[in-house]
Amino acid sequence: MATFLEFEKPIAELQGRIDELRDTASDGAIDIDSEVKRLQTKSDALLRATYARLTPWQKTQVARHPDRPHFGDYVAGLFEDFMPLAGDRAFADDQAILGGFATFRGQKVMVIGHEKGNDTASRLKHNFGMGKPEGYRKAIRLMELADRFGLPVLTLVDTSGAFPGVQAEERGQAEAIARSTEACLKLGVPMIAAVVGEGGSGGAIALAAGNRVLMFEHAVYSVISPEGCASILWRTADKAPDAAEAMKVTAQDLKGLGVIDTIVSEPLGGAHRDPDAAIAALGDAMADALSGLHNLGPDDLRRDRRDKFLAMGRL
Template sequence: MVTFLEFEKPVAELEARIKELKGSSSSLDIAPEVEKLEAKASKLLRDTYAKLTPWQKTMVARHPARPHFKDIVGRLIEDFTPLAGDRKFAEDAAIQAGLGRFRGQPVMVMGHEKGSDTASRIKHNFGMGKPEGYRKAARLMELADRFNVPIITFVDTSGAFPGVQAEERGQAEAVARSTQACLSVGVPFVAAIVGEGGSGGALALATANRIIMFEHSVYAVISPEGCASILWRTADKAADAAEAMKQTAQDLKRLGVIDTIVEEPLGGAQRAPEEAIDRLGDAVAHELQQLSGLTPAQLKADRRGKFLAMGRAA
């Protein structure tokens, strides 16, 4: 069952009418009417998604039915073996990681898991990593580097967990160490923004050689609500903040922050998750192939140069 967003209400009304007609017991031939309504709904959906505002894209990026880490790994990674713990404090369920095979190639995979229902969202802390999660990520990046295994990350978080306990355990230092580990590894590294890419909590898993992004995902230093609360002292200005922050895949590609935009199925990845994941897999495979001929020194230099170049005036 599709969960419709606020701006999708006209489409929802048409699809409800189609469902009603299909479920009717009328002896009349309703096929022509259903076909007409389906064409109208498809066109309306296409037109709606062709002109989404940055705030509407934020709502799509947060849609609960979008592919999550477990869905992506389940479809793209064979022989996945989870690896847990930071060897210092605990295991963090918000950041999942492990070894597996991607299209026959051994890889280290990690990413944020938000959860798909109330119980799993609480278990995974809504995808907000704690210090132990980022220390685990750094540990496993170093492990991948030691055994010359490429790294793939799938980013989907509103940001690192801001709770008191996380701060007491060194959240800022853990995020910084994870980011440092990203820059230090001498193996091919591809990061994919699949939902929200929020603040340092996202960057700590996305300081990669190549950054790809789903068409309707967002990536920014802060959430639109947080930005609006700081600038205008009210979260009601979130739509204005989303516009100003240039957080969409299209803006970020133009600014040189990301490398590739992965086209989503009509109506967003939440409408056809398996198709979306397959497209994501093709994009990841392409980027890994492009990086395969580089030496460890070249990979490090490429990654460092990429991030140093961001924000520089032409």
């Protein structure tokens, strides 16, 4: 059963009426095809109109939708021969950040990303996609391994932020994030990063400092969550919609500011309504981005990244 967001209530009501009609006619005694078709057309039109004018706060809700594809879904849909690699060789194996060798459209790559989980048990296991220091140190290890073997690095970013617990701070969370960002920038191989849901704070940029940054149409990418920003500025999370508007968290805003390179279109109503189509669209976009970097040498790739990030914020 579909999970509808707060702003989708009118669409949910129409779908409810359609389901009721279908249940009523389940015995075949009543022909309700024409009425169902009329309501479905109306529902599709309302869905299209609603998603054409989403506010930044509504896009944040879509980016957090529990039914959006997660790391495991992308690996299953886009990669072959995935070989997960575990541990940071220092403390533990973080389950919020996963990665390993894989084959992407005939080419060997290293794929790394955040995994949020898709039910209560898996969300707890993966800590809701909030990486700990050992997760970012694992990412560093995998990026260095890819660099050693000349493999492109593909990352899938989907986190509300790095884990903020005391234990993480004790184990050097800030340094781990900084070192992971540095590892991205030092790579002598192509790196493509894709923000597929939430791109939250340093927990996101630590896996997103690539040559090309892709972003789903309804994903968000920001230095802090709207609720966190509102709590700091207005002392209340109720101002989150205002914060989301001011922070320019949407793909459309960030493309205009030069923070990301490509906006990847989502199926009508968001990636959660047709995960397979969303996964395929991301695969095409990543392949296109990767093809444009094949002829660049290590120094050129590092220079490309350096110029890209230093150009941000310049007037």
